[in-house]
Amino acid sequence: GAVVSQHPSRVICKSGTSVKIECRSLDFQATTMFWYRQFPKQSLMLMATSNEGSKATYEQGVEKDKFLINHASLTLSTLTVTSAHPEDSSFYICSATGRTPGETQYFGPGTRLLVL
Amino acid sequence: LAKTTQPVSMDSYEGQEVNITCSHNNIATNDYITWYQQFPSQGPRFIIQGYKTKVTNEVASLFIPADRKSSTLSLPRVSLSDTAVYYCLVGRGSGNTGKLIFGQGTTLQVKP
Numbered sequence: 001g002a003v004v005s006q007h008p009s010r011v012i013c014k015s016g017t018s019v020k021i022e023c024r025s026l027d028f029q030a031t032t033m034f035w036y037r038q039f040p041k042q043s044l045m046l047m048a049t050s051n052e053g054s055k056a057t058y059e060q061g062v063e064k065d066k067f068l069i070n071h072a073s074l075t076l077s078t079l080t081v082t083s084a085h086p087e088d089s090s091f092y093i094c095s096a097t098g099r100t101p102g103e104t105q106y107f108g109p110g111t112r113l114l115v116l
Numbered sequence: 117l118a119k120t121t122q123p124v125s126m127d128s129y130e131g132q133e134v135n136i137t138c139s140h141n142n143i144a145t146n147d148y149i150t151w152y153q154q155f156p157s158q159g160p161r162f163i164i165q166g167y168k169t170k171v172t173n174e175v176a177s178l179f180i181p182a183d184r185k186s187s188t189l190s191l192p193r194v195s196l197s198d199t200a201v202y203y204c205l206v207g208r209g210s211g212n213t214g215k216l217i218f219g220q221g222t223t224l225q226v227k228p
Contacts, residue, residue, distance in 0.1 A: 107159035
């Protein structure tokens with residue numbers, strides 16, 4: 001299957017700082033990328049949908065000014081957690097897909113964020 | 117988006133066949149059914165996807181009845197390494213309308 005990478009795999013930062021997470025589709029063009037957050041022993045929660053070249057669509061309850069998403073190319077989307085706080089500590093996962101109906105959505109390995 | 121219902125947990129033994137059934141009564145005409153496997157601290161891994169009838173690949177089979185209101189993931193001869201959470205999702209799976217909403221998944225515990 002297609003490969004999606006994330007960088008970094010884990011990051012520790014101080015409260016109040018911003019953290020950028022990259023999501024790349026390595027061998028296909030991803031017209032759409034999705035960002036999820038997962039807390040321990042819980043399911044994945046969709047945060048936003050990101051289309052190349054346009055603004056992201058955020059799910060209800062997700063602060064768009066806190067979680068900045070940029071999808072500048074067909075192979076790269078970034079999630080920036082601004083002014084991070086300890087409650088933002090979580091496992092962030094991206095996924096990517098093309099535009100063909102039924103095309104499989106592939107997930108990245110995830111990024112573990114710990115805010116001290 | 118169609119909601120899915122799966123058993124919260126299942127136990128099995130090595131070498132047995134495991135069947136996990138998912139209900140999706142409100143599936144739309146253009147929705148696909150996709151199953152993912154997730155290990156702790158990893159992203160979900162694609163297992164299998166289907167639209168109707170039966171789909172088989174090298175790791176699993178997916179059975180979908182004619183009304184498409186449910187589906188069954190079949191894992192032949194499981195091993196300890198198949199212990200994971202399995203998610204059933206319904207949606208277009210692609211493009212900007214392809215967002216997938218995860219349910220609680222099924223935690224499969226394979227015992228020796």
